[in-house]
Structures are given as C-alpha cells and as structure tokens.
Amino acid sequence: MKKRLMDILACPIDKHHPLDLYVFKENEEIEEGLIVCSKCLRWYPIRDEIPEMLPDELRKESEDMPFLKKWKDHFPQNIVFEGKPFRLK
Numbered sequence: 778m779k780k781r782l783m784d785i786l787a788c789p790i791d792k793h794h795p796l797d798l799y800v801f802k803e804n805e806e807i808e809e810g811l812i813v814c815s816k817c818l819r820w821y822p823i824r825d826e827i828p829e830m831l832p833d834e835l836r837k838e839s840e841d842m843p844f845l846k847k848w849k850d851h852f853p854q855n856i857v858f859e860g861k862p863f864r865l866k
C-alpha cells in the first residue's frame with residue numbers, strides 16, 4: 778500500500794481517524810506493516826501490500842496470531858499485550 782492511503786483510512790469499528798502506521802518491510806510500497814487504532818487498540822496487518830481492515834468477526838486468529846508473533850518485536854508493546862481482537866496471553 779502507499780503511505781498516503783493513511784490520509785483516508787479509518788478504523789472499521791469506531792471510524793477513528795487518523796490511524797497509526799508502523800512499517801516493517803518496504804519497497805516502492807509498504808509490503809508488511811501494521812495499522813493501529815489508538816482509540817480502541819485494534820490492530821490491522823498489512824500483508825503483501827494489502828491493508829486488511831476487517832471487522833473482528835471476519836478475522837481469523839489462525840492467520841493473525843502468526844503475524845503478531847512474527848513481528849512482535851516491532852509492534853508497540855501495548856498492542857502486543859492489550860491489542861484487539863488478538864493479543865499475546
């Protein structure tokens with residue numbers, strides 16, 4: 778995704794804007810990264826250049842927990858342990 782997409786992205790749950798962006802891997806576009814809503818502490822992965830802004834009921838723990846574990850040293854600490862909908866226990 779392109780960074781300027783952040784100008785229009787809002788949290789799908791509470792419509793909060795702006796959201797926080799963390800870039801993990803970048804070429805011309807952001808390949809892997811994290812989008813965080815500071816209002817509800819939900820986090821959304823950016824995978825294969827696609828920001829996955831899904832509501833909780835469409836998210837799969839089996840797909841999102843490996844992403845969190847892979848990048849947890851780059852996640853903000855409060856999201857690792859208090860983030861929604863998935864966090865480290």
Ligand SMILES: [Zn+2]
Pocket residue numbers: 788789790791792793814815816817818819
């Ligand atoms: Zn939110």
